[in-house]
Amino acid sequence: MIDFMTSLFRIPPLHAHPAFDMQLHGPRTLLRMLEAEDWAAWHSLRDLSRDYLEPWEPKWPEHALTYGYYCSLLRRHWRDWRSGRAYAFGIFLNDGQAPVFVGGITLSDIQHAAAQKGTVGYWMGRPFAGQGIMTEALGLVCDFSFSTLKLQRLEASSMPSNGASKAVLLKNGFEQEGYAKGYLQIRGKREDHLLWGKNNPAAPKKEPPADVR
Numbered sequence: 159m160i161d162f163m164t165s166l167f168r169i170p171p172l173h174a175h176p177a178f179d180m181q182l183h184g185p186r187t188l189l190r191m192l193e194a195e196d197w198a199a200w201h202s203l204r205d206l207s208r209d210y211l212e213p214w215e216p217k218w219p220e221h222a223l224t225y226g227y228y229c230s231l232l233r234r235h236w237r238d239w240r241s242g243r244a245y246a247f248g249i250f251l252n253d254g255q256a257p258v259f260v261g262g263i264t265l266s267d268i269q270h271a272a273a274q275k276g277t278v279g280y281w282m283g284r285p286f287a288g289q290g291i292m293t294e295a296l297g298l299v300c301d302f303s304f305s306t307l308k309l310q311r312l313e314a315s316s317m318p319s320n321g322a323s324k325a326v327l328l329k330n331g332f333e334q335e336g337y338a339k340g341y342l343q344i345r346g347k348r349e350d351h352l353l354w355g356k357n358n359p360a361a362p363k364k365e366p367p368a369d370v371r
Contacts, residue, residue, distance in 0.1 A: 175242045182298040188257050189247040189298055197228050199259040203283040210284040217346045243268055249295045260286040263295050275311035276303055293329045304358045315351040332356045
């Protein structure tokens with residue numbers, strides 16, 4: 159008799175996960191998983207951009223810029239990637255020379271079955287803000303979500319005062335769908351957020367009901 163657990167582990171997964179070394183390429187940007195060798199660039203940019211980023215992010219822990227904290231992030235990213243729960247990308251400006259680290263973008267809370275959706279979040283370093291880089295990066299993640307992962311919906315949130323984030327979402331076809339009071343804790347305080355959504359443009363359109371007389 160075949161051992162039940164042995165046969166169970168031979169069953170292929172319902173959803174194949176992209177390889178760890180997968181890259182997403184745009185005209186100006188390269189998206190890939192961060193590695194240990196990116197520590198210096200990550201630390202430098204986060205440190206330089208701290209005052210710029212803190213108003214929009216959860217409260218930074220005291221060790222937020224340490225190598226140990228960075229390694230804990232990488233471990234979580236690897237676990238999430240392997241399980242298919244989330245995909246975290248470093249954003250690199252690729253102008254034909256050595257790629258320059260400029261920010262990060264994550265597709266998280268991935269659900270299949272009936273939901274078939276994920277949530278996007280992102281941050282951009284101060285020196286590179288306002289240059290259209292995040293607009294391109296989000297577009298790459300949208301394509302990855304719909305074409306590779308076969309998701310049918312993406313969601314996002316932004317604080318009402320964050321005009322830059324709102325512009326990035328609008329340029330990528332997201333629509334504002336709601337307003338959530340006290341939605342997330344930012345810098346130790348519950349903050350209201352705008353709720354955004356985008357459906358897979360390739361999904362079949364729902365036919366209107368037939369006119370019953």
